[in-house]
Amino acid sequence: MKLAWKMAWRDARRHLTRTILATLLIAVPISAGTAKVAVQLASPSIETVSLKDVPAGAQARILAQPYPEGITVKQPYHGQMGIQNYMDKMAASAEQIAPHLNAKNQLWQFWLSPNVLAKNDRHIAILKITEAQPEIMPLIAELPADAAAQLQAALAVAPSSSDPVPHAVLNQSAANYLHAHIGDQLALSGAPAKFDGGQEGAFHEKHFTYQVAGIVPDENSHSLPKIWAAPGWVKDTLTGVHGVFGNYVVTGTEPVTWPQIKEINRVGAIVFSRDVILNPPPESERYPVEIDAESLSRSLVDLAVTVAIVGLLALFLLTPAFTVSAEQAARSLAMIAVAGGTGRQLRRIITRQGSLVGLLGGVLGALGGLILGVTGLGLMTWQKYWAEGLEDFSFDPLSWAGNFTWWLLPVAVLAGLLCGWISSLLPAIWVNRNNLLETLTGYVANAHTRPRYRFLPPLLLLAGVGAWASLLIYTRKEVEIRASSGMLSTLYLLSGVGTVLVVLGLVSALPHLFHLLSSRTRGSRVGLAWRLAARDATIHRRRVIPVASATLMVVMLYVSTTTTLVTWDQWKDDVNDRLIAQGRILIAPKIPLEEDFNRELVDKTRQILEKELPIVAHADMYNAEEVAASAERLQHGGPQQVKQPSGSEIYPESYYSLGYRPGESCPPGLNTTLESRRDPTQPLTCTRRTVVSGAGIYGDLELPENPVLTGDAMRATGVPGAEEAAKVLDAGGVVVSNGYAYNPATGQAWVSVNRSRHDASGSLQSEVIANRAFPGAFVYNLLARTGFVPSPELAKELGYYDAHLYGQILVLDQSVGDSFTQAQLEEAWSELGDLQGVMSYLVPKMTAAPPWWMLHSLRIGLLGLLFATVWISLALSRTQMQADMATLSAVGAPPGFARRYATAQAGLLLLVSTVLGAVAGFALSWARFRLQMNYDDGVYRVVIPWADLLVLAVPAPLLMLSLIWLTSRVRLPLSVRSRD
Structure with missing residues (x-):
């Protein structure tokens, strides 16, 4: 037992760089986790909040x-x-x-x-x-x-x-x-x-x-x-x-x-x-607690998949450190085995080293967690003082530390110890499988043999892809699948299992890919550095494969995350209301009152903002309190009459909506496709999926339910097609937000009157009772929740009552409009004083977006993790390169060859892992959105994140390889020593 601890301590001191890296890998997440839990535990209990x-x-x-x-x-x-x-x-x-x-x-x-x-x-x-x-x-x-x-x-x-x-x-x-x-x-x-x-x-x-x-x-x-x-x-x-x-x-x-x-x-x-x-x-x-089986199963599967992926990622990052340790101490371990050491004793030598590194990482993580936690508690105290308007805040870390949960520190140390021990288990097991003769002589007879279990990767990939494929096919057919929470639990479980199987299949395929590259490049005209890099990946696969696996998983997470982000951005662009363009501000009261009250609030707000911002124009927007829709009003001027249904209960309420172009309509139960909505030149197509349009509420501002725009107000919006739409409104026409209600050849837009009724099965159905064409224009998703926006003259004709001031559109000078930022607006808005409490504003998403670092923090974090993964690979393999470099130097290799060798190792690892990870990440994101579409009948256009893939393909690898080149210099003459 003492011998194991002595050798572990000796090895940790001798290979200090590797020990520091492994210790930091354990300490950093433990510090963050300890601080987060400390802040959460210091938060008031639910009873205190109540x-x-x-x-x-x-x-x-x-x-x-x-x-x-x-x-x-x-x-x-x-x-x-x-x-x-x-x-x-x-x-x-x-x-x-x-x-x-x-x-x-x-x-x-x-x-x-x-x-x-x-x-x-x-x-x-x-x-x-x-x-x-x-x-x-x-x-x-x-x-x-x-x-x-x-x-x-x-x-x-x-x-x-x-x-x-x-x-x-x-x-x-x-x-x-x-x-x-x-x-x-x-x-x-x-x-x-x-x-x-x-x-x-x-x-x-x-x-x-x-x-x-x-x-x-x-x-x-x-x-x-x-x-x-x-x-x-x-x-x-x-x-x-x-x-x-x-x-x-x-x-x-x-x-x-x-x-x-x-x-x-x-x-x-x-x-x-x-x-x-x-x-x-x-x-x-007390009332019995009702468990939502669907939410519970979804949470459990999400938790299981997250734990599995994070656990594998941590294992792949930490395991190489102890694999290198086992390889470097292989000669000593072989001599101990020859002298009669048992396999259990050999394993203990490696696991004790893992426990020692884990203990150091846990202690360091506990100290870091204490510092971060006390700092977080101080920030909470400051935030409380700031929110309550108190001015006697004092810097007192000792009082903040009084709220720290001290039992977290020994738990952090134990967590580090356990993490280090688990990460060293696999290298400890591999030690017993080493060939003693090869270890003692330094000759590896089977360095280029094919890895075992060659049928395992395709079987795992086939099982994972099959799970997702069967899931997508089944949910596509089972329209009523939402009714069964038990079935939903099975679906969530199947998707989680499929994801894990795909990841395991790709990881198990890496040794075979590196072996293939090694065998293909051996004896070829490929540069010596690349051939040695492929050979090293094959011979030392226990050290290289975990790092390559971690790189693959980080790339997969990066591509999957960015695909989700850009797809959600596209979805919001497809369904959200469009109202104003860049360089415009919409101001409106939070609580609309009578006309003169609204006017006084809006005018006073604009006058204050005009002193702070270069406002060159403004226009009023109106909202009707009530719309008395009727077929008689719509029929004025020769409408196309639709036969009223008979034999059903008709509700007296009628409402206006977008009509279809003549000869086109979707059957009951089907909806117009996204393509038909976005492009009026496309023929009408229908789908069972639901295309939701219009968010309706933006921050504190609720968009008008029955908007009315003048031509000047339409011009002030600045949206694409605003000038043409403004001319139509000046002439008393209507602007529609969906393409299926507009004919670009004739310039006509269709509006219909609908009534609701119960069909034979008791379901509530909507029936079109009249349809009429008006002079119109098309602006996609302009106040999409309402479907169309009439001019004041047409609104009166259609029965819009009590049209009152909703707000004003402010137009900024063109010289600053495109570069206008959220910070500039907030600074000007602060001049309103008490008016901030009752007035609100709406700006385009470009100006309303958070800072770039906040938007891309997840991307930056994942890229940083990718860089750390490759860097750890280099740091852990440099000691292993010394013997090879001494041999190459003895036979005349130039001094710069070490840099090329290290760069080739990293480049090969990046090439294989990035390609596999990018393909897998996008495929899983596509499958997840497809499943979501099948489940809730929504419409998502999965977008390839080309910009992020370009970052993965060019700048990120170049930056990492450049840094590796600069830090991989090996000074000659080399100090040659044995591996142990």
């Missing part, structure tokens, strides 16, 4: 969801769960919730909004949510009964819910901010919490007028604006509003218990109870 949802001094907070009647919300005891919203349902009222609470408690409804808009004759302002009592309360809240007496002395008129105009009480800060006086009329508006991707639109065209009844002193010199209104005002404002959450606070002396929570869950509400969070109910009384 308690923050309960206002100070309150017993509970209740979130009432717009939920169907008769369905119980099965919440966890702490209340943290996914939120559901049915836009056609009403949230539970206070009358539904109150009977389930203790009679000694009070139920208060409050307004939850990111901001409140306030306006009087003298000023318009945005009042942001601040701490109130309780602290979760927003700036504007109901006036509690127990607080009314305290404020009564300051009230000029007592608040009364029966007054025609409700009253509000302001603190001095709010009065100063609004220039408000007692008796003023105050318009307040804000959007309650609404879970539909944004809070905009809940109170369109609605604001509420209050009379300032009193002004009370501020609590202190730092008090922020606060407003109180009469009790019941929130309830009155929410009456009849669907799809909006109700927010309630329970005050009083009695806790809200778990049985009470279960009763409140019956009306679709989630309860955050202080008592229940601190004293959880027994497991037997």
Whole structure:
């Protein structure tokens, strides 16, 4: 036992470069993992997060969801769960919730909004949510009964819910901010919490007028604006509003218990109870946890495949270090075997070295994790101070370290020890298989023999490709496969197995490829450096193959990732709305109100931006609140009449949509293809797949549902074809977003009227009852969610009611438009001050994109890993080259030959691994997207990442080979010594 540790320590010190590289390979990921876990563990627990949802001094907070009647919300005891919203349902009222609470408690409804808009004759302002009592309360809240007496002395008129105009009480800060006086009329508006991707639109065209009844002193010199209104005002404002959450606070002396929570869950509400969070109910009384078999199986397969690939990658990167160690100590190990050493003793010598390197890597990784973890905790503290606007942040690493989870350090050391031991297992096993005579004499008799198991690679590849092929064929035929979660679990498992089999097949094929290259180049006119590189890859395959395998897997991951990225970019380009071109900005209110209110916000925003940006033009965009679609309106002017269906239930609601060109249509159940949508010159083709168009929501801005554009607004967009489309709109025509509704030969676009009906099977079907051609233009995916954009004249003819200002398109000077960046816009936007709370903007994706390093960080990381893989290969093989270089130098090889030799080794490894990895990466990405298309009927155009492949083919190899050339100089005379 002592001999094994002594030899391990001796070898580690003697080959210091190899030891350092292997130690760093273990230490770096352990450092990152330790720091990440430390930061996660320092994050607040779910109970702590839930308690923050309960206002100070309150017993509970209740979130009432717009939920169907008769369905119980099965919440966890702490209340943290996914939120559901049915836009056609009403949230539970206070009358539904109150009977389930203790009679000694009070139920208060409050307004939850990111901001409140306030306006009087003298000023318009945005009042942001601040701490109130309780602290979760927003700036504007109901006036509690127990607080009314305290404020009564300051009230000029007592608040009364029966007054025609409700009253509000302001603190001095709010009065100063609004220039408000007692008796003023105050318009307040804000959007309650609404879970539909944004809070905009809940109170369109609605604001509420209050009379300032009193002004009370501020609590202190730092008090922020606060407003109180009469009790019941929130309830009155929410009456009849669907799809909006109700927010309630329970005050009083009695806790809200778990049985009470279960009763409140019956009306679709989630309860955050202080008592229940601190004293959880027994497991037997909680709701049973429902397991989603589909999600679970998908997660398990993804985890298994990820662990398998990452594990193989780590094994391939670490194993060469111990393989070289075994080769360099082969002579000593052979002599120990001749002297009577057992195979177990020989294996221990190698595994002890792996354990030693792993231990060093674990200790180094633990120290690195401690430093990174404490730094991460400091950043979390700074972020908290910054978010809360505190200014007394101090640099105190000792206090940050107090939140570090110290048991992670011994776990990191043990993880490194285990990683090193596992990585040395294969080289330790190979030691026993060495031929003692060949090892002692240095003569390798079977250096060029064919590797064993020559039928294994094609069998593994055939099995992997067969698994994917059968999966794609089956899902292509089984249209209703989504109905079976058990079948989905099988599909996910099959895809994971197929991926792993393909990877193993390629890895097992590498020895055969290198043997083929060695045999083909032996005795040929290929340069000596390349022949020796092929020979070295064959003789020392245990050292070369793991590195080549790691390189192959990194290239495969790189190509697969980049293929996914460019395909998703193409998909977004195919389906997302197109509205404005580079050098344009669309500004609009987050919460649309009445026309003059919108106009004041938009104009004020534009005037401020004009001082910061070179805005040369602007144009208004309009949105109609309601569209009264009817066949009679469409038929005006001689439409093509479509026979109305009979024998079915017809719904009274009609709606406009894009029509088909005459003589073309898709049968029921089929959709137009992406090609038919993008190119109006193509004949109509249909598919069962679904082409989704229009994202609808971009950040804080929701695009108009019924847009109306003038010719000037169309020109301001700057999109391709905008000038031609603007002429059509000036003439009272329409712009369509899909090619199948437009005839470029005649310049006509088709619009239809549809009605919904139930067919014989009970399914809801859409029927076209009228179709008409208008003078039109085609702009692909222009506000694609709506399908077409009419001119103001045509909108009035078609029954567009209440067209109001939506926003403005700002056009920048052409000299800066193309180079305009997101940072420039954000700097100008910061000048808006409080208007930032209610105004939003939309820019093209070129200006809205994150920094280049963020977009390409994954690419850079994978390229860095590829470079490290090749570099480790060189560093580990240099000691093995010494004996060969001494021999070559003795027979007259020039000094620069070492560089050519090392470069040829790396070039050969890159050539084989890159080609195989690139082909496999693209093939797996293509298969994955195909499976996704078969499963959800979506449309994805898989794009070859030519730019990334070019980087793999030219700059990356040139950079790596150049660095290898520069660092591969062997100084003569060589110090010749035995391998061990």
